Amino acid sequence: MKVNIFCIGDIVGRPGRRIVGEKLKSLVRERDIDCVIANAENAAGGSGLTPQIYEKLLKYGVNLITLGDHTYRKREIITKLETTDNIVRPANFSEHAAGKGVAFYKTNKGPTVAIVALIGRLFMKPGDCPYNAIDRILPQIRQKADIVVVDFHAEATSEKIAMGYHLDGRASLCFGTHTHVVTADEAILPKGTAYITDIGMTGGHYSVLGRGVESVLKSFRTQMPFPFEIATGDVRMNGVLATIDSNTQKAEHIERIRVDADTEDTTTYDSDDGRPEHLNNNF
Numbered sequence: 001m002k003v004n005i006f007c008i009g010d011i012v013g014r015p016g017r018r019i020v021g022e023k024l025k026s027l028v029r030e031r032d033i034d035c036v037i038a039n040a041e042n043a044a045g046g047s048g049l050t051p052q053i054y055e056k057l058l059k060y061g062v063n064l065i066t067l068g069d070h071t072y073r074k075r076e077i078i079t080k081l082e083t084t085d086n087i088v089r090p091a092n093f094s095e096h097a098a099g100k101g102v103a104f105y106k107t108n109k110g111p112t113v114a115i116v117a118l119i120g121r122l123f124m125k126p127g128d129c130p131y132n133a134i135d136r137i138l139p140q141i142r143q144k145a146d147i148v149v150v151d152f153h154a155e156a157t158s159e160k161i162a163m164g165y166h167l168d169g170r171a172s173l174c175f176g177t178h179t180h181v182v183t184a185d186e187a188i189l190p191k192g193t194a195y196i197t198d199i200g201m202t203g204g205h206y207s208v209l210g211r212g213v214e215s216v217l218k219s220f221r222t223q224m225p226f227p228f229e230i231a232t233g234d235v236r237m238n239g240v241l242a243t244i245d246s247n248t249q250k251a252e253h254i255e256r257i258r259v260d261a262d263t264e265d266t267t268t269y270d271s272d273d274g275r276p277e278h279l280n281n282n283f
Contacts, residue, residue, distance in 0.1 A: 001246040003111050003147060004031060006257065007175050008038035008062070009182065009238040012203030012210030013046045013230035014270055017053060017060075019237045019261045020202060024061045027259060031241060034107040037115055039151060039177045041067040042201075045273035046210060046230050048073030052272040054080050054087065063105045064088075066117045068153030068178055069125055071099070074274050090119035090153060092133035102137060104145055111246035114145030116171075118163070120154025120178070130154075131166055138170060146246040150174045157183075157197050164195040172244045172251055175199050180209040182238050182256060192250030199256075200238035207231030230268040235261035 006027070011017060020038070028036065040057060044050045047070045054077065057065060065087040072078065081089060081099030091101025106112045116137065118130040134150065141148055148171040152163045160176040167174045169191030175198075176183075182200025189195050201210055208216040211228040219226045236258055243253040 001109055001111055002252070003035065003107060003109060003113070003244045003246050004033045004241060005035045005037065005113060005147070005149060005173060005244060006031070006033045006241050007149070007151070007173070007199055007239050008036065009198070009200040009202050010039045010041065010177050010180055010210075011043040011057075012180070012201050013042065014267060014273065015230065015232050015235045015261075015265060016201070016203035016210070016237075017043055017056065017272075018265055019235050019259065020057065020062070021060045022261070023237055023259045027257075028061055033241070034109055035064070035105055035113045036062050037064045037066065037149060037151070038062045039066045039068065039153070041070045041153075042210065044074050045269055046228065048274070049077045050074050050272060050274045051076055051080050056272065058086070064103050064113070064115045066115060066151040066153070066177070068117070068119055076274070088115060088117040090117045090127060091137060092118055092128040092130045094128070101133070102141055111146035112144065113147045113149060114141045116141065116148065116150045118150060118152050120152065120156060120159045122154065122156035122159050124155055130163065134167065147172045147244050147249060152176050153178045155179065160197045164189060164193065168193045168195075172249050173242045173254070175240055184256075186240060186254045186256055188251050188254060192248070194242040194244070194251030194254040196240055196254065196256070199240050202237045202239070204231030204233050204235050206233030232264060232266050232268060235264070
């Protein structure tokens with residue numbers, strides 16, 4: 001059975017959410033997509049996720065949601081993490097952290113897709129070893145899923161590439177998130193795992209990683225805190241589309257996907273974002 005999986009790069013703020021809402025369903029029809037996975041840790045005002053946005057992403061056609069280092073930035077999402085089965089935080093967080101590291105989605109074709117979130121350790125906040133974490137949980141996942149997908153949320157390209165080879169032949173797809181810059185190294189590794197170092201971001205690309213250019217420049221030049229406003233220009237949805245054979249669990253195809261917005265929207269925030277963190281200068 002051939003299963004098409006579309007993975008959406010970090011959704012940044014209202015502009016990123018808007019293009020997903022406008023373009024995802026038509027893309028799913030056009031490309032015969034069976035499962036949609038989205039990284040949404042920057043979806044609420046550029047940092048975190050709110051319950052309102054979580055619900056809307058599901059209505060837009062997202063089946064599984066991953067989070068990263070901003071998992072708990074909006075505390076109101078914690079209830080969703082504890083009570084729903086389609087959203088994951090990094091599996092190598094503390095075992096006492098709220099939420100799950102693995103989620104499952106049964107496609108209409110029959111095969112079940114598992115998504116695992118991991119977080120890197122180089123230039124990131126402390127986390128348990130991601131390699132040990134995935135080794136520990138993979139046998140359990142295999143009992144429930146036909147296809148295993150891993151979102152490795154990490155800063156260093158070396159760490160991501162190493163994870164790709166670590167999972168080669170054991171996961172069907174391993175993609176990187178967090179840096180918001182799409183890489184051009186998509187490939188099927190020697191043992192059959194589809195891999196790409198980073199799938200980029202979904203949001204305004206006339207920006208610095210989805211934030212307003214001028215405010216970021218001021219912060220870098222002065223070393224003072226400035227509000228990193230959400231960018232609204234040149235909005236795109238970036239991601240990858242992979243075709244997996246559910247019988248062999250090996251990838252047959254991987255390609256980068258870019259979808260441009262039809263119109264520009266100058267609105268940076270709405271009520272779904274929660275309270276804007278005006279002095280937040282973190283990406």
